[in-house]
Amino acid sequence: MATELEELIGFLSSPSPPVKKIAVDIVRDYTGSEDGLESLGKYSNVVLPSLSRLLGEKKVVSEPAAQALVNLSQKPELAGKMVEMHMVRTSMETLYKQDCEITSLLIMLLVNLTQLDAGIDSLLQSADEKMHGLYVMKLVRSFCSSSCEGKVDPFEHVASVLVNISKKEHGRKLLLDQKRCLLKQIVRNDSKSLLRKRGVAGTIRNCCFEAENQLQNLLLISEFLWPALLLPVAGNKVYSEEDTRKMPLELASALSIEREPVTDPEIRVQALEAIYLLILQEAGRRAFWSVNGPRILQVGYADEDDPKAMEAYERAGSLLIQESGLDEELTDTSSLAETSS
Numbered sequence: 036m037a038t039e040l041e042e043l044i045g046f047l048s049s050p051s052p053p054v055k056k057i058a059v060d061i062v063r064d065y066t067g068s069e070d071g072l073e074s075l076g077k078y079s080n081v082v083l084p085s086l087s088r089l090l091g092e093k094k095v096v097s098e099p100a101a102q103a104l105v106n107l108s109q110k111p112e113l114a115g116k117m118v119e120m121h122m123v124r125t126s127m128e129t130l131y132k133q134d135c136e137i138t139s140l141l142i143m144l145l146v147n148l149t150q151l152d153a154g155i156d157s158l159l160q161s162a163d164e165k166m167h168g169l170y171v172m173k174l175v176r177s178f179c180s181s182s183c184e185g186k187v188d189p190f191e192h193v194a195s196v197l198v199n200i201s202k203k204e205h206g207r208k209l210l211l212d213q214k215r216c217l218l219k220q221i222v223r224n225d226s227k228s229l230l231r232k233r234g235v236a237g238t239i240r241n242c243c244f245e246a247e248n249q250l251q252n253l254l255l256i257s258e259f260l261w262p263a264l265l266l267p268v269a270g271n272k273v274y275s276e277e278d279t280r281k282m283p284l285e286l287a288s289a290l291s292i293e294r295e296p297v298t299d300p301e302i303r304v305q306a307l308e309a310i311y312l313l314i315l316q317e318a319g320r321r322a323f324w325s326v327n328g329p330r331i332l333q334v335g336y337a338d339e340d341d342p343k344a345m346e347a348y349e350r351a352g353s354l355l356i357q358e359s360g361l362d363e364e365l366t367d368t369s370s371l372a373e374t375s376s
Contacts, residue, residue: 047085063099066106101140108147123157138189149199194234201241236305243312270338300341307347
């Protein structure tokens with residue numbers, strides 16, 4: 036004899052729209068608690084396909100179905116089952132259907148699924164040589180063209196998807212592929228959204244782990260890369276003409292006027308870690324000196340008060356000092372690095 040929960044899950048496939056609506060709302064509410072998630076997880080082979088089929092229906096049904104899937108996908112074992120049943124493909128196909136009304140929820144679902152290696156492979160379409168990277172290209176295009184300052188931004192969570200896929204080597208290689216120019220598009224994304232800023236900074240930082248083998252590809256976008264990395268860590272000072280004349284126009288223009296500071300230390304740490312990975316390479320250090328990067332680190336460090344960010348400044352500064360002596364201020368930074376380690 037079927038349990039009450041089994042009967043409820045069965046109603047998700049009811050031909051009656053009102054019955055289906057009531058059932059999906061109750062299932063969505065179930066996923067709001069740990070006990071509910073555990074109970075539904077026991078019937079995952081039934082409930083997950085049933086909810087997946089509802090994603091293409093009208094918003095009154097698709098929205099609670101998507102909310103339920105987002106909640107369920109927080110459990111790694113359930114997220115794994117979703118990937119196995121091609122939920123990434125279903126989400127992408129639904130996302131790019133005309134008049135999709137659950138965009139933000141589908142992106143949040145992809146964020147959870149790409150925390151798994153299998154989910155990343157599925158989004159990258161690694162098994163299909165002809166389609167490889169198509170989903171990511173679509174998401175990057177939407178992410179870079181949909182920033183809605185002050186309004187609902189349905190694609191802002193793509194920032195977290197990009198961080199997830201760039202944690203893996205094959206994801207980084209896709210983003211760094213010069214034929215696709217994906218990282219260049221991402222780096223140029225200029226938004227006041229903290230989620231977007233963190234995602235862009237994290238993605239750049241992850242891609243810089245490929246600096247040893249792909250430094251040339253990274254430096255090909257230096258016109259956008261250095262401002263993205265150096266402006267967040269440049270401190271609050273208006274730079275002198277003596278400082279800015281040694282910088283490219285993009286940096287000089289921004290640093291020669293008063294600007295809004297980057298108050299989030301996580302972004303500064305990610306930018307500094309990316310800089311460190313770049314200047315580990317000799318050509319990266321030369322490029323960094325060519326934009327007067329060491330001077331920017333000096334000024335930024337003087338304004339810094341976050342312990343983790345200070346440590347990141349010191350780590351990068353110590354590399355530069357090892358190669359060539361700087362002025363007393365950055366030398367002091369190096370000694371700080373020694374005492375903090």
